[in-house]
Amino acid sequence: MTKSREEKSHDPGRRKFLKGVGIAGAGAAIADHLWVEAEGAESTATPESLSGTVKVVLDVNGQKREAQVEPRTTLLNTLRNHLDPAVTGPKLVCDVGTCGACTVLLDDKPVYSCLVLAVDATNKKITTVEGLGTPDKPNAVQSAFVENDALMCGFCTPGFVTTISAYLKKNPNPSIAEVREACKGNFCRCGTYPRVFEAALAAAKGSQA
Numbered sequence: 256m257t258k259s260r261e262e263k264s265h266d267p268g269r270r271k272f273l274k275g276v277g278i279a280g281a282g283a284a285i286a287d288h289l290w291v292e293a294e295g296a297e298s299t300a301t302p303e304s305l306s307g308t309v310k311v312v313l314d315v316n317g318q319k320r321e322a323q324v325e326p327r328t329t330l331l332n333t334l335r336n337h338l339d340p341a342v343t344g345p346k347l348v349c350d351v352g353t354c355g356a357c358t359v360l361l362d363d364k365p366v367y368s369c370l371v372l373a374v375d376a377t378n379k380k381i382t383t384v385e386g387l388g389t390p391d392k393p394n395a396v397q398s399a400f401v402e403n404d405a406l407m408c409g410f411c412t413p414g415f416v417t418t419i420s421a422y423l424k425k426n427p428n429p430s431i432a433e434v435r436e437a438c439k440g441n442f443c444r445c446g447t448y449p450r451v452f453e454a455a456l457a458a459a460k461g462s463q464a
């Protein structure tokens with residue numbers, strides 16, 4: 256059985272996670288089954304056939320989205336560069352699973368979408384920050400980030416909001432220590448951590464009220 260990013264975050268360090276995943280295993284970190292409609296003859300997979308593209312159908316924020324990508328294309332790259340319109344909430348920062356800016360939910364579990372192959376996400380429910388709420392109807396975490404001024408440049412914000420939204424479903428009344436632990440896979444280069452944690456606690460309180 257494979258582990259989500261969240262589960263893996265309990266390992267002593269993300270280096271261990273990366274070691275376990277690697278590029279070749281990026282997809283294997285998530286999926287058990289593929290739902291890929293390959294161009295040409297799938298049954299005669301050769302190096303030549305793998306050098307082409309495949310059609311993937313992704314369930315993104317409740318919509319079926321199709322893309323034509325190389326099998327090595329990450330979910331992050333597919334969302335941002337191979338869908339029309341693009342899904343740009345998840346951000347590309349490190350591209351190697353160290354920062355959390357690309358966090359999305361796969362079947363409600365946070366993962367680094369830069370470490371997941373699109374072909375491995377085809378039979379999963381993908382939720383990005385756009386799917387958590389809208390400007391008119393933000394979810395509790397999105398509202399709390401605005402109310403608590405929990406961002407500066409905002410580049411890390413979609414990742415934090417996604418991680419915290421998933422975590423509060425699991426633990427609706429966390430301590431600040433638990434929020435910090437839940438967020439340890441997300442980095443903020445602007446250093447807004449105190450406000451981020453305040454926002455998470457405020458969202459938890461607001462949801463309970």
Ligand code: FES
Nearest residue numbers: 350352354355369
């Ligand atoms: S861009 Fe994926 S973890 Fe940094």
Ligand code: FES
Nearest residue numbers: 407408443444445
């Ligand atoms: S607000 Fe700038 S990186 Fe977090």
